[in-house]
Amino acid sequence: MKRKDFIQLSAMGLGALALPKFAFGNPVDPSRFLNDGIDVKVKKQLADVALNAAKAKGATYADVRIGRYLNQFVTTRETRVQNIANTESFGVGIRVIANGCWGFAATNNVTKEEVAKAAERAVAVAKANSKVKAEPVQLAPQQGYGEVSWKTPIEINTFTVPVKDKVDLLLSVNDAALKGGVNFVNSAILAINEQKYFASTDGSYIDQDIHRLFPTFNVTKIDRASGKFETRKSLGNPVGMGYEYLSARPQDKVTGIITRYRDRYDMLEDVRNAAIDVEQKLKAPSVQPGKYDLILDPSHLWLTIHESVAHPTELDRVLGYEANYAGTSFLTLDKWKSGKFNFGSKLVNVVADKLQPGSLGAVGYDDEGVQCGQWDLIKDGVLVNYQAIRDQAHIIGLKHSQGCCYAQSWADVQFQRMPNVSLQPGKDPLSVDDMIKNVEKGIYIIGDGSFSIDQQRYNFQFGGQVFYEIKNGKIAGMIKDVAYQANTQEFWNSCAAIADKSDYRLGGAFNDGKGQPGQSNAVSHGSSTTRFNGVNVINTARKI
Structure with missing residues (x-):
């Protein structure tokens, strides 16, 4: 992905295609997102298998990441839905230090046997790297935390909200823009849930559940006489929150020349304002340098x-x-x-x-x-x-x-x-x-x-x-x-x-x-x- 692509997914009809390939994983039914995945005790057992296998092959340090990545992308344009993608990716990545060098290997075959083999491959990679090392890795000391967990403090898990509700919101956003006089509008809701388990030879076993949400739109208005056009993107933000972000409260509104939002977001109000803005932009004079x-x-x-x-x-x-x-x-x-x-x-x-x-x-x-x-x-x-x-x-x-x-x-x-x-x-x-x-x-x-x-x-x-x-x-x-x-x-x-x-x-x-x-x-x-x-x-x- 080009660095400039990160600003926003400006062509929202192709929004899902603009994301990194890893985000797709395997297409799944959205109901699968509500499953808890494998038990944390099983994750610890798998992690210990990897750590022990790495140490047995000569690793002086090893860490394991067992990751389940859930992604949902709903994209619309004007009066139609363009794409709904629900994907899941699950696997294990193992990083080691052996002979003073890093090595890494990964597998999506999450069994004890395959995890052990991946750990052995990581050590083999590290030893191969060591033949050309300039100096050994100097790793800052880190205490082990034992078994701990952390979760994004969400109020509404986005994946529990029916896809229909998201589609209805986006189409209502588009409808408001069209009624406001714009010629083109696209909108999207992108949601990600990273379920990550980390373990290391330092003695940490860390279970985390991370949620992110990105509602966005783009409107375009054309001056038919001149052929010129103006656009305006959403002023909402991608956030580390749940679906509650889309329920703005009075205290979230920052009024002034243009309405903005602090902690939550009113997508409908923003798109109505955007329709007004593009009309004004078409009539606005050009800046004097x-x-x-x-x-x-x-x-x-x-x-x-x-x-x-x-x-x-x-x-x-x-x-x-x-x-x-x-x-x-x-x-x-x-x-x-x-x-x-x-x-x-x-x-x-x-x-x-x-x-x-x-x-x-x-x-x-x-x-x-x-x-x-x-x-x-x-x-x-x-x-x-x-x-x-x-x-x-x-x-x-x-x-x-x-x-x-x-x-x-x-x-x-x-x-x-x-x-x-x-x-x-x-x-x-x-x-x-x-x-x-x-x-x-x-x-x-x-x-x-x-x-x-x-x-x-x-x-x-x-x-x-x-x-x-x-x-x-x-x-x-x-x-x-x-x-x-x-x-x-x-x-x-x-x-x-x-x-x-x-x-x-x-x-x-x-x-x-x-x-x-x-x-x-x-x-x-x-x-x-x-x-x-x-x-x-x-x-x-x-x-x-």
Whole structure:
């Protein structure tokens, strides 16, 4: 999957096809999703077989992941259902260290005999790798937790909701859009349940039940006279929640120029607003290029955080492990070692975490059996840390992993993946309205759009969904064809104000791609509405 594909599944009619192949598994009847799968006692027995077989063949460390992955994708267009996919994938992945090197093997034949054989293959792979190793793996110490469990705190399991109810919701969303005057609309509900059991020679036996949900739509309106068209995507988020996310409450609504949502989502209201937005976008004047103060809504800023903060602080990227596929990072180790690299203004505080309720990255333990937590990446504008896992921790002087290891399925080896990375809200009371009052010449940007960023995550360009011009502290009306350009350090040093915690919201990516062979993971990024001064804005409709 191309990295740019992660933003959203813009062609929702082909939405299921845009997801990683592992997500499909074997087609099953949706009633199977309500089965509990194999008993946790049986999982422990299978895990012990693998661990003992690996140690018997010479492994000094081994871990086992028994995974059951359930996926449901319901996609519609206008008045019809395009696709309903229900899949299940089940198998075992075994990772070992032998002769100082990693080895990995997997099987979907989940019997004691086949699991033992897979463990032996993993050791054989490690020993083969050891013949060309530069230095042995240095694994940060990790305590064993014994038998523990963790579950996404959901209220309604999405898989218990009948497919008909999901179809009815999506078709009602489409109907509302068509009645609002749009020409085309597609919508989808994507649901994932990862049932993961982890065991290791450190003495952990961890059972986790992880749920994610992504309701989304895209509307298009055409001006028949000119042939021009405008689009607007859903402002809902992919979330680490159950179906309750689609039942918005009064306290979840953030009203203003455009209606947004905090913890839950009203899909019908959003699509009605989207129909109005595309009508206004068709009539809106094109932006005049120049320097503007930008007011960036969390529905937009999450993507800028993802690309310009979260990716460049991945330690494997910093070390060059990703250079062949998706670039490196300008945040090299010398900048971190100096202890004073000026990443942004003093208002910029960015935290990595795997705990925030409702976020896509929230789990109790990562795929190395490390209990998850939080840590600073940028503190008062200064680079202070990276994202590291067990075999990277020693490189930056850590005595433990930060718990951000992940594999997209039982068939893939786990490696360093991005945790939730979020800009912290302002400490002083500040509303969005108050922020706008202080802007003489600016643009208020809502929703994520197209983007481009270089291989070091330094020079970039970002678009959006909806744009409002600000003149002398007031909203002057909608404009279009807006994108801003900057480099990462310049941009974050232009951060001049951040709204307080009452405005804090999450955005995120359901399938962020990385690695060769490629894998996807889900991650959220939070912020409050934020102001950036003097940013270069271009007109995307003008020919150069």
